[in-house]
Amino acid sequence: MNIVFPSEACYLFVRDGRIVVNGNNLSSPLTSNEAVVLNCGYYIADFVNASPHDVTEVLAIHLHPDILREIFRNELPDFVHTDVDPILPSKVITNSVLERFIESLTFYFDNPDIVTNDILVLKVRELILLLVQSTHAESIHKLITSLFSRKNVTIGEVIKTHLYGNFSISELAKFSGLSLTSFKNEFVSLYGESPGRYIRKKKIERAKELLLTDHLSVNEVADQVGYKDVSHFSKSFQSITGITPTSFRSNFKVKL
Numbered sequence: 012m013n014i015v016f017p018s019e020a021c022y023l024f025v026r027d028g029r030i031v032v033n034g035n036n037l038s039s040p041l042t043s044n045e046a047v048v049l050n051c052g053y054y055i056a057d058f059v060n061a062s063p064h065d066v067t068e069v070l071a072i073h074l075h076p077d078i079l080r081e082i083f084r085n086e087l088p089d090f091v092h093t094d095v096d097p098i099l100p101s102k103v104i105t106n107s108v109l110e111r112f113i114e115s116l117t118f119y120f121d122n123p124d125i126v127t128n129d130i131l132v133l134k135v136r137e138l139i140l141l142l143v144q145s146t147h148a149e150s151i152h153k154l155i156t157s158l159f160s161r162k163n164v165t166i167g168e169v170i171k172t173h174l175y176g177n178f179s180i181s182e183l184a185k186f187s188g189l190s191l192t193s194f195k196n197e198f199v200s201l202y203g204e205s206p207g208r209y210i211r212k213k214k215i216e217r218a219k220e221l222l223l224t225d226h227l228s229v230n231e232v233a234d235q236v237g238y239k240d241v242s243h244f245s246k247s248f249q250s251i252t253g254i255t256p257t258s259f260r261s262n263f264k265v266k267l
Contacts, residue, residue, distance in 0.1 A: 020074040022138060023047050024113055028067030029059045046109070048142065070113060072138060082136050109141055166197055170206075174213055177237045180206050215251045218244070222260045229256045 023032070024046040032039040032047060040059075041047055058067045116134070119126050169186045178186075183206065184194035198206045214236040221232045230241050233256075238244035248256045 022072040024070040026068040031057045175237045177239050
């Protein structure tokens, strides 16, 4: 199972269980009471459960640009630079102060009706101030800087990060900060074919590699290349290769 977050900075805290944050050719495992700061739009959180009965609980605090602008009152912090590279996942060592902050949020989760914009601003401000004083202050500075930076995410970066995710073309366009029409036109200029056809071909190429192994079922292969419906996966696979995934695997074994 994977969870996709909006394209904005966030703080992820694993209250219980284990997840792996994947994206941009990086993999960052997190276990209970560990946290990470990152630009969520570049990454996918995979829940890693030892059994179907395991429970994984993750707290995600999104640092919406509008909220941060409210916090900084149109006056940027001294550490904000004019340009910055995309934020890489940075683990945060959770101390007793951060743990108490996380515990204090439980009350608001239990009583969402009393949460106002003012309370939200105060809690986000509190989190940022705590993180800035932590051992990962530089990562927090970069994270906030990235929210005020005018640097755009390229289509290539979005495709590289989300190629095997279960995303629509409209969602990929949003990740790129483009309208659907502009995204399609720029994509064709870059790759020489429509985004739908290009992505489908790449997914099937990856699926063929995975089918040559015995440790994954056809359903699991479909899930790993971004197909939640195995029948849809089989239809796409056959439209490109001329045979079904099961037949492809069987033919390979016969040749051996």
